[in-house]
Amino acid sequence: MRIHFKTSYEHDIRLFPDRWSFGVYAALLILAVLLPFLIGEFYLGEVTNVLIWAIAGLGLMLLTGQTGQASLGHAAFLAVGCYANTILIEQGVPFIIAFPLAGVITGLVGVVIAIPVLRLHGIYLAIATIALSILADDIIVLLEPWTGGVSGKFPEVINIFGFEIERWTMPTRFYYLVLVVTVVCTLFYRNLLRSPLGRAFAAVRDSEVSATAMGVHIARTKGTAFGLSCMITGWAGALMGYYAGTFNNETFSLVISITLLMMIVIGGLGSIHGAFFGAVVVAFLPQALSIGKDLFIGGSVAIPGLETGVFGLILILFILFEPMGIYGRWMKIRIWFELFPFARKDMFKRQKSYLKTERLR
Amino acid sequence: MTLRNSSTPAKLTLGRKLLSRIDRKKTYSLVCFSSAVTKTPSLKKGACGSRRAAREEIGQDTARPGWREDNLDVLQLLVSGLANGCVYGLIALGFVLIYKATEAVNFAQGDFMMLGAFITLGLTNAHHMGLPFWVAAPLAIGIMALLGYLLDFFVLRHLFGQSQTAVVILTIALGFVIRFVAGVIWGHEPQTLESPLALGDIKMGGVVLGMADVAVIVVTVLLTLFLYQFFQRTKLGLAMQAASQNQMAAYYMGVPVKRVQGMIWGLAGAVAAVAGILFASKGAIDPNAGLLGIKAFAAAVIGGFGSLPGALAGGLIVGVIEPFAARYLAAGYSQIAPYALLLAVLIFRPHGLFSQVRVKKV
Numbered sequence: 001m002r003i004h005f006k007t008s009y010e011h012d013i014r015l016f017p018d019r020w021s022f023g024v025y026a027a028l029l030i031l032a033v034l035l036p037f038l039i040g041e042f043y044l045g046e047v048t049n050v051l052i053w054a055i056a057g058l059g060l061m062l063l064t065g066q067t068g069q070a071s072l073g074h075a076a077f078l079a080v081g082c083y084a085n086t087i088l089i090e091q092g093v094p095f096i097i098a099f100p101l102a103g104v105i106t107g108l109v110g111v112v113i114a115i116p117v118l119r120l121h122g123i124y125l126a127i128a129t130i131a132l133s134i135l136a137d138d139i140i141v142l143l144e145p146w147t148g149g150v151s152g153k154f155p156e157v158i159n160i161f162g163f164e165i166e167r168w169t170m171p172t173r174f175y176y177l178v179l180v181v182t183v184v185c186t187l188f189y190r191n192l193l194r195s196p197l198g199r200a201f202a203a204v205r206d207s208e209v210s211a212t213a214m215g216v217h218i219a220r221t222k223g224t225a226f227g228l229s230c231m232i233t234g235w236a237g238a239l240m241g242y243y244a245g246t247f248n249n250e251t252f253s254l255v256i257s258i259t260l261l262m263m264i265v266i267g268g269l270g271s272i273h274g275a276f277f278g279a280v281v282v283a284f285l286p287q288a289l290s291i292g293k294d295l296f297i298g299g300s301v302a303i304p305g306l307e308t309g310v311f312g313l314i315l316i317l318f319i320l321f322e323p324m325g326i327y328g329r330w331m332k333i334r335i336w337f338e339l340f341p342f343a344r345k346d347m348f349k350r351q352k353s354y355l356k357t358e359r360l361r
Numbered sequence: 362m363t364l365r366n367s368s369t370p371a372k373l374t375l376g377r378k379l380l381s382r383i384d385r386k387k388t389y390s391l392v393c394f395s396s397a398v399t400k401t402p403s404l405k406k407g408a409c410g411s412r413r414a415a416r417e418e419i420g421q422d423t424a425r426p427g428w429r430e431d432n433l434d435v436l437q438l439l440v441s442g443l444a445n446g447c448v449y450g451l452i453a454l455g456f457v458l459i460y461k462a463t464e465a466v467n468f469a470q471g472d473f474m475m476l477g478a479f480i481t482l483g484l485t486n487a488h489h490m491g492l493p494f495w496v497a498a499p500l501a502i503g504i505m506a507l508l509g510y511l512l513d514f515f516v517l518r519h520l521f522g523q524s525q526t527a528v529v530i531l532t533i534a535l536g537f538v539i540r541f542v543a544g545v546i547w548g549h550e551p552q553t554l555e556s557p558l559a560l561g562d563i564k565m566g567g568v569v570l571g572m573a574d575v576a577v578i579v580v581t582v583l584l585t586l587f588l589y590q591f592f593q594r595t596k597l598g599l600a601m602q603a604a605s606q607n608q609m610a611a612y613y614m615g616v617p618v619k620r621v622q623g624m625i626w627g628l629a630g631a632v633a634a635v636a637g638i639l640f641a642s643k644g645a646i647d648p649n650a651g652l653l654g655i656k657a658f659a660a661a662v663i664g665g666f667g668s669l670p671g672a673l674a675g676g677l678i679v680g681v682i683e684p685f686a687a688r689y690l691a692a693g694y695s696q697i698a699p700y701a702l703l704l705a706v707l708i709f710r711p712h713g714l715f716s717q718v719r720v721k722k723v
Contacts, residue, residue, distance in 0.1 A: 064526075070526045070529065070530075116707075116708040117707070117708070119708075119711055120707060120711050123460075123466045123525055123529060123666070124662070124666075124707060124711060124712075126466075126526075126529055127466075127658050127662055127703070127707070128703075128704060128707045130655060130658065131659070131700040131703045131704050131707075132704070134655065134700050135697060135700050135701070135704070138693060138694075138696060138697045139697075141693055142693045142694070254655075258533055261530060261533075262530060262533070262534065265530050303544075303545070304544060304549055305537075305540055305541040305544045305549075305648070306541065308537040308540070308541065309537055309538050309540070309541025309542070310541075311534075311537065312533075312534035312535065312536070312537030312538040312541070313534070313538055315530065315531070315534035316516065316531060316534050316535060316538065319520070319527055319530060319531045319534075320516065320519050320520075320531075323523065323527065
């Protein structure tokens with residue numbers, strides 16, 4: 001067991017608690033950089049998909065896991081990011097400017113939407129964001145001159161100072177692009193958590209009343225969280241557009257929103273690891289299912305709704321038996337080994353809480 | 362604040378003794394909120410009133426033949442809108458029931474409705490079980506009530522005390538699972554229910570009313586009235602409200618909170634089955650019919666979660682807006698209308714038109 005002696009406040013907010021964990025993450029990064037030399041192009045594409053979902057997951061995690069506001073409308077922001085990026089590039093803005101700008105635009109859109117919506121909380125917020133997700137589909141169709149409506153759009157080849165990146169013909173280059181964005185977003189998230197703002201997010205999540213008492217401006221904090229969350233989601237959306245190669249009003253549907261939320265719940269709410277674990281599940285589940293189907297009932301039989309059904313079932317089991325998600329389970333196993341003979345059974349028992357109405361506050 | 366499990370039964374029995382000693386009314390008035398609902402106008406009047414007004418309109422129209430066609434058209438839209446709205450209202454009733462009693466929202470209520478419709482279909486239709494409709498319908502309602510209770514017993518009870526978001530996500534996932542199961546059992550092709558309600562039309566003035574539409578409206582209004590009275594007047598109804606407002610206080614007052622919550626899920630299942638039967642009588646159903654639930658959300662929110670007549674009113678508003686928007690707005694804008702209304706209500710009156718939220722006095 002490693003014991004951290006904290007001798008200053010700086011120690012408490014270090015990026016890595018000790019050399020060992022720094023080493024682990026460095027090794028992981030090196031592995032990620034070397035990955036194109038280790039696996040084939042098909043699997044590289046799948047890993048790219050995982051990373052893109054993980055970025056989107058990080059975006060939603062910031063809002064749901066960190067600030068405690070459930071959103072079922074993040075597909076709308078994926079769409080905003082994707083369309084903003086493509087339209088900017090079509091207007092002649094170079095990728096290196098258009099891509100960050102797309103995220104910022106999405107963030108601003110998010111803030112504008114957050115101002116009225118964040119007065120709501122709990123289920124009302126969830127319902128408002130569902131409406132948002134449905135409206136996004138129709139609004140994309142209505143804005144046809146810009147968005148191409150039902151026929152959709154095709155993102156152009158990425159061009160960074162003459163260096164071309166394309167998803168299908170050069171998957172390795174696209175993988176590195178996504179990897180860079182992932183690392184930047186992860187570091188951004190991690191550093192945000194160390195800042196006063198990140199602590200304010202957590203305070204709002206845990207108790208709005210206590211957060212107010214500690215001098216946190218609730219509405220402003222929630223708005224900022226929504227904006228930053230949408231910014232990261234916007235980047236993920238832009239990458240998703242490149243990954244898909246074509247997109248229209250139906251690409252970013254309500255199902256994507258719901259999948260995103262479920263993904264971070266399965267991964268483990270409130271942790272960076274959770275976003276990545278969840279992304280692995282979401283990206284590889286369809287493959288795993290089709291392999292399983294080939295084995296058991298033959299590949300030709302199509303079962304509509306199988307993926308979402310199995311996904312739903314996994315989610316129900318997780319909420320019932322492991323509300324902390326995959327990351328929670330991983331933590332428990334790790335701590336069990338770290339403390340070896342001393343781990344107790346009820347170490348992770350939640351405090352029982354009793355419900356009071358929201359209607360009388 | 363922690364309350365250990367072991368100490369609850371003792372307190373519960375104490376509560377029961379207290380309960381038996383104190384007058385029932387007094388006991389519950391401690392925990393039950395004085396109803397803001399009573400202020401809301403009864404909806405039966407609303408629905409019937411508009412129909413009566415409609416009939417009067419027809420009378421006037423015959424006097425002025427030039428207006429006739431146009432107004433009849435409006436009337437036809439209104440009636441079909443009301444009938445659709447009643448289905449939304451019934452699903453919304455299910456949301457509200459569960460929200461009122463457990464403060465959770467069942468995002469799978471639309472899929473419950475779909476399941477109820479398919480169970481009835483499976484029992485009634487000739488190529489399935491072939492039971493007579495009037496046997497199959499109560500049976501299906503019973504099965505759905507049982508399913509609702511079992512769902513609470515085996516799944517939701519384990520979430521006791523977890524955040525609302527957990528329940529939201531769980532019920533969304535449940536919706537996926539139900540849709541998948543229904544697809545596997547009954548297939549994905551749209552099917553029609555062989556329902557006696559679906560036969561025949563009634564001609565009133567120049568308006569053609571489907572029997573199914575009339576049945577939907579009548580059953581919905583009756584059911585809402587019944588449930589409304591149930592929550593206002595009966596001991597169980599008050600116990601359900603008490604359990605949602607403050608679980609612990611309800612325990613102390615002798616309300617068996619867990620069993621009450623199970624019952625409410627059963628009741629919601631039964632209401633969903635009724636909605637499903639009526640919906641299936643109006644047209645074909647397929648496993649994706651549950652997505653109708655999203656419109657019912659709009660209904661429940663517009664009515665203010667927590668008010669039964671509000672849910673029906675919201676359903677009617679959404680139901681009526683839809684055909685009119687489709688008729689008078691440009692193609693792209695019409696399907697937005699209900700959701701735009703939902704967002705507008707959420708932004709300007711976040712707790713619905715029939716709000717129950719009041720600021721707690723310290």
